[in-house]
Amino acid sequence: MLKTNRLLAAGAAFVAASVMGFAASAQTKWDMPTPYGDTNFHTVNIAKFAEDVAASTDGALTIQIHSAGSLLKHPEIKNGVRKGVVPIGEVLISRLSNEDPVFALDSVPFLATSYDASMKLYQASKPVLEKKLEEQGLKLLFAVPWPPQGIYTKEAVDSIDDLKGMRFRAYNASTERIAQLAGAVPTQVEVPDLPTAFSTGRVQAMITSPSTGANSKAWDYLGYYYDAQAWLPKNMVIVNKAAFEALPDAVQTAVLEAAAKAETSGWEASKNETAEKTQMLVDNGIEVSAPSKDLQDGFKAIGKTMVSEWQEQAGDDGKAIIEAFSK
Ligand code: PCA
Numbered sequence: 001m002l003k004t005n006r007l008l009a010a011g012a013a014f015v016a017a018s019v020m021g022f023a024a025s026a027q028t029k030w031d032m033p034t035p036y037g038d039t040n041f042h043t044v045n046i047a048k049f050a051e052d053v054a055a056s057t058d059g060a061l062t063i064q065i066h067s068a069g070s071l072l073k074h075p076e077i078k079n080g081v082r083k084g085v086v087p088i089g090e091v092l093i094s095r096l097s098n099e100d101p102v103f104a105l106d107s108v109p110f111l112a113t114s115y116d117a118s119m120k121l122y123q124a125s126k127p128v129l130e131k132k133l134e135e136q137g138l139k140l141l142f143a144v145p146w147p148p149q150g151i152y153t154k155e156a157v158d159s160i161d162d163l164k165g166m167r168f169r170a171y172n173a174s175t176e177r178i179a180q181l182a183g184a185v186p187t188q189v190e191v192p193d194l195p196t197a198f199s200t201g202r203v204q205a206m207i208t209s210p211s212t213g214a215n216s217k218a219w220d221y222l223g224y225y226y227d228a229q230a231w232l233p234k235n236m237v238i239v240n241k242a243a244f245e246a247l248p249d250a251v252q253t254a255v256l257e258a259a260a261k262a263e264t265s266g267w268e269a270s271k272n273e274t275a276e277k278t279q280m281l282v283d284n285g286i287e288v289s290a291p292s293k294d295l296q297d298g299f300k301a302i303g304k305t306m307v308s309e310w311q312e313q314a315g316d317d318g319k320a321i322i323e324a325f326s327k
Contacts, residue, residue, distance in 0.1 A: 035074035087243035101314035109303030124324035144266030160298030169206035210277035
Protein backbone atom coordinates (compact mmCIF):
# COMPACT_ATOMS: atom_id res chain seq x y z
CA MET A 1 0.00 0.00 0.00
CA LEU A 2 2.70 2.39 1.07
CA LYS A 3 4.72 1.41 -1.93
CA THR A 4 1.80 2.06 -4.27
CA ASN A 5 1.32 5.51 -2.76
CA ARG A 6 4.93 6.33 -3.23
CA LEU A 7 4.80 5.16 -6.82
CA LEU A 8 1.69 7.22 -7.39
CA ALA A 9 3.33 10.26 -5.86
CA ALA A 10 6.43 9.75 -7.94
CA GLY A 11 4.26 9.33 -11.01
CA ALA A 12 2.40 12.54 -10.25
CA ALA A 13 5.64 14.43 -9.75
CA PHE A 14 6.93 13.07 -13.02
CA VAL A 15 3.78 14.17 -14.83
CA ALA A 16 4.00 17.63 -13.25
CA ALA A 17 7.64 17.93 -14.28
CA SER A 18 6.88 16.78 -17.80
CA VAL A 19 3.99 19.18 -18.15
CA MET A 20 6.30 22.00 -17.19
CA GLY A 21 8.92 20.55 -19.46
CA PHE A 22 11.67 20.08 -16.88
CA ALA A 23 12.64 16.46 -16.37
CA ALA A 24 13.73 16.06 -12.76
CA SER A 25 16.78 14.05 -13.82
CA ALA A 26 18.35 16.78 -15.95
CA GLN A 27 19.89 19.22 -13.51
CA THR A 28 22.55 21.47 -14.89
CA LYS A 29 24.85 23.78 -12.97
CA TRP A 30 26.70 26.52 -14.81
CA ASP A 31 29.69 28.45 -13.50
CA MET A 32 29.68 32.05 -14.66
CA PRO A 33 32.74 34.29 -14.48
CA THR A 34 32.16 38.06 -14.38
CA PRO A 35 34.77 40.85 -14.25
CA TYR A 36 33.24 43.27 -11.74
CA GLY A 37 32.55 43.20 -7.99
CA ASP A 38 29.45 42.00 -6.17
CA THR A 39 28.14 45.48 -5.39
CA ASN A 40 28.33 46.65 -8.99
CA PHE A 41 24.89 47.05 -10.58
CA HIS A 42 25.79 44.75 -13.50
CA THR A 43 26.66 41.96 -11.07
CA VAL A 44 23.50 42.59 -9.05
CA ASN A 45 21.46 42.42 -12.25
CA ILE A 46 23.15 39.16 -13.27
CA ALA A 47 22.49 37.68 -9.82
CA LYS A 48 18.80 38.45 -10.35
CA PHE A 49 18.98 36.85 -13.80
CA ALA A 50 20.46 33.69 -12.24
CA GLU A 51 17.69 33.65 -9.62
CA ASP A 52 15.07 34.01 -12.34
CA VAL A 53 16.53 31.14 -14.32
CA ALA A 54 16.65 28.86 -11.27
CA ALA A 55 13.06 29.76 -10.32
CA SER A 56 11.54 29.50 -13.78
CA THR A 57 13.25 26.18 -14.53
CA ASP A 58 12.42 24.75 -11.15
CA GLY A 59 16.12 24.29 -10.45
CA ALA A 60 16.80 22.45 -13.71
CA LEU A 61 19.44 25.09 -14.47
CA THR A 62 21.34 26.93 -11.75
CA ILE A 63 23.99 29.54 -12.44
CA GLN A 64 26.78 30.20 -9.96
CA ILE A 65 28.36 33.62 -10.38
CA HIS A 66 32.10 34.10 -9.82
CA SER A 67 32.50 37.88 -9.68
CA ALA A 68 35.48 40.27 -9.83
CA GLY A 69 37.55 38.03 -12.08
CA SER A 70 37.77 35.35 -9.37
CA LEU A 71 37.30 32.36 -11.69
CA LEU A 72 38.65 33.80 -14.94
CA LYS A 73 40.30 37.19 -15.37
CA HIS A 74 38.45 39.62 -17.60
CA PRO A 75 40.74 39.11 -20.65
CA GLU A 76 40.21 35.32 -20.41
CA ILE A 77 36.43 35.24 -20.09
CA LYS A 78 35.43 35.44 -23.76
CA ASN A 79 37.78 32.68 -24.87
CA GLY A 80 36.82 30.66 -21.80
CA VAL A 81 33.20 30.69 -22.98
CA ARG A 82 34.19 30.09 -26.60
CA LYS A 83 36.26 27.04 -25.71
CA GLY A 84 33.64 25.72 -23.31
CA VAL A 85 35.90 26.06 -20.23
CA VAL A 86 32.82 27.79 -18.82
CA PRO A 87 29.37 27.79 -20.46
CA ILE A 88 28.48 31.43 -19.79
CA GLY A 89 30.19 34.69 -18.87
CA GLU A 90 30.08 38.47 -18.85
CA VAL A 91 32.50 40.78 -20.69
CA LEU A 92 32.80 44.41 -21.64
CA ILE A 93 31.97 44.29 -25.36
CA SER A 94 34.77 46.70 -26.27
CA ARG A 95 37.37 44.42 -24.69
CA LEU A 96 37.01 42.51 -27.97
CA SER A 97 37.58 45.49 -30.25
CA ASN A 98 40.89 44.08 -31.50
CA GLU A 99 38.86 41.23 -33.06
CA ASP A 100 36.38 43.31 -35.01
CA PRO A 101 35.43 47.02 -35.16
CA VAL A 102 31.78 46.22 -34.32
CA PHE A 103 32.92 45.46 -30.76
CA ALA A 104 34.48 48.94 -30.51
CA LEU A 105 31.42 50.84 -31.65
CA ASP A 106 29.85 51.67 -28.28
CA SER A 107 33.17 53.10 -27.06
CA VAL A 108 33.76 55.59 -29.85
CA PRO A 109 33.65 58.95 -28.02
CA PHE A 110 30.64 61.20 -28.61
CA LEU A 111 28.90 58.93 -31.12
CA ALA A 112 26.04 58.02 -28.73
CA THR A 113 26.02 59.93 -25.45
CA SER A 114 22.51 59.35 -24.04
CA TYR A 115 20.58 56.21 -23.11
CA ASP A 116 18.22 56.70 -26.03
CA ALA A 117 21.04 57.13 -28.53
CA SER A 118 22.86 54.14 -27.01
CA MET A 119 19.79 51.95 -27.38
CA LYS A 120 19.48 53.03 -30.99
CA LEU A 121 23.15 52.30 -31.60
CA TYR A 122 22.76 48.91 -29.92
CA GLN A 123 19.79 47.98 -32.08
CA ALA A 124 21.60 49.17 -35.23
CA SER A 125 24.67 47.08 -34.42
CA LYS A 126 22.96 44.02 -32.96
CA PRO A 127 22.66 41.93 -36.16
CA VAL A 128 26.38 42.31 -36.90
CA LEU A 129 27.30 41.83 -33.24
CA GLU A 130 25.31 38.60 -33.09
CA LYS A 131 26.80 37.40 -36.36
CA LYS A 132 30.38 37.99 -35.19
CA LEU A 133 29.70 36.14 -31.96
CA GLU A 134 27.95 33.31 -33.75
CA GLU A 135 31.08 32.81 -35.90
CA GLN A 136 32.87 31.95 -32.66
CA GLY A 137 30.15 29.60 -31.40
CA LEU A 138 28.82 32.26 -29.03
CA LYS A 139 25.31 33.51 -28.43
CA LEU A 140 24.43 36.96 -27.11
CA LEU A 141 21.97 36.77 -24.21
CA PHE A 142 21.79 40.43 -23.21
CA ALA A 143 23.73 43.68 -23.07
CA VAL A 144 23.58 46.51 -20.54
CA PRO A 145 25.30 49.92 -20.69
CA TRP A 146 27.45 51.58 -18.07
CA PRO A 147 26.52 55.14 -17.15
CA PRO A 148 28.06 57.88 -19.36
CA GLN A 149 31.84 58.12 -19.14
CA GLY A 150 33.69 61.06 -17.58
CA ILE A 151 37.23 62.03 -16.61
CA TYR A 152 38.74 61.47 -13.16
CA THR A 153 41.94 63.23 -12.13
CA LYS A 154 43.97 63.94 -9.00
CA GLU A 155 44.46 67.64 -9.76
CA ALA A 156 42.08 70.01 -11.55
CA VAL A 157 42.37 69.98 -15.36
CA ASP A 158 41.17 72.71 -17.70
CA SER A 159 42.17 71.37 -21.08
CA ILE A 160 43.26 68.19 -22.82
CA ASP A 161 46.80 69.60 -22.72
CA ASP A 162 46.75 69.22 -18.94
CA LEU A 163 46.61 65.45 -19.45
CA LYS A 164 49.91 65.38 -21.39
CA GLY A 165 52.41 62.96 -19.93
CA MET A 166 49.97 61.62 -17.30
CA ARG A 167 49.86 57.89 -16.60
CA PHE A 168 46.35 57.18 -17.78
CA ARG A 169 44.35 54.12 -16.80
CA ALA A 170 42.72 52.39 -19.80
CA TYR A 171 40.12 49.59 -19.87
CA ASN A 172 39.91 48.90 -23.62
CA ALA A 173 41.52 49.91 -26.93
CA SER A 174 39.46 53.12 -27.19
CA THR A 175 40.51 54.48 -23.81
CA GLU A 176 44.09 53.61 -24.78
CA ARG A 177 43.70 55.51 -28.03
CA ILE A 178 42.22 58.54 -26.25
CA ALA A 179 45.19 58.62 -23.91
CA GLN A 180 47.57 58.41 -26.87
CA LEU A 181 45.83 61.19 -28.76
CA ALA A 182 45.92 63.33 -25.61
CA GLY A 183 49.65 62.73 -25.22
CA ALA A 184 49.11 60.72 -22.03
CA VAL A 185 50.58 57.29 -21.26
CA PRO A 186 47.98 54.50 -21.23
CA THR A 187 48.10 51.50 -18.88
CA GLN A 188 45.43 48.78 -18.79
CA VAL A 189 44.03 48.21 -15.30
CA GLU A 190 41.02 46.05 -14.39
CA VAL A 191 38.45 47.52 -12.01
CA PRO A 192 39.30 45.27 -9.03
CA ASP A 193 42.92 46.54 -9.28
CA LEU A 194 42.08 50.26 -9.40
CA PRO A 195 42.64 51.22 -5.75
CA THR A 196 46.13 49.68 -5.75
CA ALA A 197 47.06 51.08 -9.16
CA PHE A 198 46.15 54.60 -8.05
CA SER A 199 47.59 54.45 -4.55
CA THR A 200 50.93 53.15 -5.83
CA GLY A 201 51.06 55.82 -8.54
CA ARG A 202 50.97 53.38 -11.44
CA VAL A 203 48.19 55.54 -12.88
CA GLN A 204 47.08 59.12 -12.19
CA ALA A 205 43.86 59.63 -14.17
CA MET A 206 41.10 57.64 -15.85
CA ILE A 207 37.91 57.76 -17.84
CA THR A 208 35.06 55.70 -16.48
CA SER A 209 31.53 55.95 -15.04
CA PRO A 210 30.30 57.40 -11.74
CA SER A 211 29.48 53.77 -11.00
CA THR A 212 33.02 52.46 -11.21
CA GLY A 213 34.33 55.59 -9.48
CA ALA A 214 31.98 55.03 -6.55
CA ASN A 215 32.37 51.23 -6.44
CA SER A 216 36.14 51.64 -6.20
CA LYS A 217 36.07 54.56 -3.75
CA ALA A 218 37.70 57.07 -6.08
CA TRP A 219 37.65 59.65 -3.26
CA ASP A 220 40.47 57.76 -1.55
CA TYR A 221 42.91 58.64 -4.33
CA LEU A 222 41.30 61.12 -6.77
CA GLY A 223 40.00 64.67 -6.45
CA TYR A 224 38.00 65.57 -9.53
CA TYR A 225 35.31 64.12 -11.76
CA TYR A 226 34.42 65.86 -15.03
CA ASP A 227 31.05 64.67 -16.26
CA ALA A 228 31.91 64.62 -19.98
CA GLN A 229 29.17 62.13 -20.97
CA ALA A 230 31.37 60.82 -23.74
CA TRP A 231 29.90 57.35 -24.42
CA LEU A 232 28.09 54.44 -22.73
CA PRO A 233 30.07 51.22 -23.12
CA LYS A 234 28.11 48.00 -22.67
CA ASN A 235 28.72 44.70 -20.95
CA MET A 236 27.28 41.61 -22.55
CA VAL A 237 26.37 38.19 -21.25
CA ILE A 238 27.33 35.49 -23.71
CA VAL A 239 26.75 31.78 -23.70
CA ASN A 240 28.52 28.92 -25.45
CA LYS A 241 26.11 27.93 -28.22
CA ALA A 242 26.71 24.20 -27.85
CA ALA A 243 26.13 24.37 -24.09
CA PHE A 244 22.95 26.37 -24.67
CA GLU A 245 21.64 23.98 -27.31
CA ALA A 246 22.32 21.01 -25.05
CA LEU A 247 19.67 22.34 -22.66
CA PRO A 248 16.12 20.99 -22.97
CA ASP A 249 13.92 23.26 -25.13
CA ALA A 250 11.87 24.51 -22.20
CA VAL A 251 15.03 25.48 -20.30
CA GLN A 252 16.37 27.31 -23.36
CA THR A 253 13.13 29.27 -23.54
CA ALA A 254 13.32 30.10 -19.83
CA VAL A 255 16.92 31.37 -20.24
CA LEU A 256 15.93 33.60 -23.16
CA GLU A 257 12.96 34.98 -21.24
CA ALA A 258 15.09 35.72 -18.17
CA ALA A 259 17.71 37.33 -20.45
CA ALA A 260 15.14 39.65 -22.03
CA LYS A 261 13.97 40.68 -18.56
CA ALA A 262 17.56 41.22 -17.41
CA GLU A 263 18.27 43.46 -20.38
CA THR A 264 15.29 45.69 -19.56
CA SER A 265 16.02 45.82 -15.84
CA GLY A 266 19.73 46.38 -16.49
CA TRP A 267 19.11 49.47 -18.64
CA GLU A 268 16.77 50.83 -15.97
CA ALA A 269 19.30 50.15 -13.20
CA SER A 270 22.02 51.88 -15.22
CA LYS A 271 19.91 55.03 -15.58
CA ASN A 272 19.20 55.14 -11.83
CA GLU A 273 22.82 54.42 -11.12
CA THR A 274 24.02 57.53 -12.95
CA ALA A 275 22.42 60.06 -10.60
CA GLU A 276 22.84 57.92 -7.48
CA LYS A 277 26.56 57.28 -7.91
CA THR A 278 27.34 60.82 -9.08
CA GLN A 279 25.78 62.02 -5.81
CA MET A 280 27.85 59.49 -3.90
CA LEU A 281 31.01 60.96 -5.45
CA VAL A 282 29.91 64.44 -4.30
CA ASP A 283 29.01 63.22 -0.81
CA ASN A 284 32.45 61.73 -0.40
CA GLY A 285 34.31 64.86 -1.39
CA ILE A 286 35.03 64.44 -5.09
CA GLU A 287 34.77 67.78 -6.91
CA VAL A 288 32.12 66.98 -9.56
CA SER A 289 31.55 69.39 -12.44
CA ALA A 290 30.98 69.67 -16.16
CA PRO A 291 34.26 69.86 -18.10
CA SER A 292 35.43 73.34 -19.06
CA LYS A 293 34.69 74.31 -22.66
CA ASP A 294 38.37 73.88 -23.52
CA LEU A 295 38.55 70.42 -22.04
CA GLN A 296 35.32 69.28 -23.71
CA ASP A 297 36.29 70.78 -27.09
CA GLY A 298 39.64 69.00 -26.94
CA PHE A 299 37.96 65.75 -25.98
CA LYS A 300 35.44 66.14 -28.81
CA ALA A 301 38.24 66.73 -31.32
CA ILE A 302 39.76 63.41 -30.21
CA GLY A 303 36.31 61.85 -30.63
CA LYS A 304 36.08 63.16 -34.18
CA THR A 305 39.41 61.57 -35.09
CA MET A 306 38.25 58.31 -33.57
CA VAL A 307 34.91 58.30 -35.43
CA SER A 308 36.81 58.57 -38.74
CA GLU A 309 39.26 55.89 -37.67
CA TRP A 310 36.40 53.60 -36.74
CA GLN A 311 34.57 54.16 -40.02
CA GLU A 312 37.73 53.43 -41.97
CA GLN A 313 38.26 50.16 -40.11
CA ALA A 314 34.64 49.07 -40.14
CA GLY A 315 34.13 49.28 -43.92
CA ASP A 316 30.74 48.26 -45.34
CA ASP A 317 29.42 46.72 -42.10
CA GLY A 318 30.24 49.98 -40.37
CA LYS A 319 28.59 52.08 -43.04
CA ALA A 320 25.37 50.08 -42.77
CA ILE A 321 25.36 50.37 -38.98
CA ILE A 322 25.93 54.13 -39.02
CA GLU A 323 23.17 54.51 -41.62
CA ALA A 324 20.71 52.53 -39.49
CA PHE A 325 21.77 54.53 -36.43
CA SER A 326 21.36 57.92 -38.16
CA LYS A 327 17.87 57.19 -39.48
N1 PCA B 1 33.42 50.81 -15.84
C1 PCA B 1 34.27 49.81 -16.43
C2 PCA B 1 34.00 49.91 -17.90
C3 PCA B 1 33.27 51.16 -18.12
C4 PCA B 1 32.86 51.60 -16.76
O1 PCA B 1 32.12 52.52 -16.52
C5 PCA B 1 35.71 50.09 -16.16
O2 PCA B 1 36.03 51.18 -15.67
O3 PCA B 1 36.54 49.24 -16.48
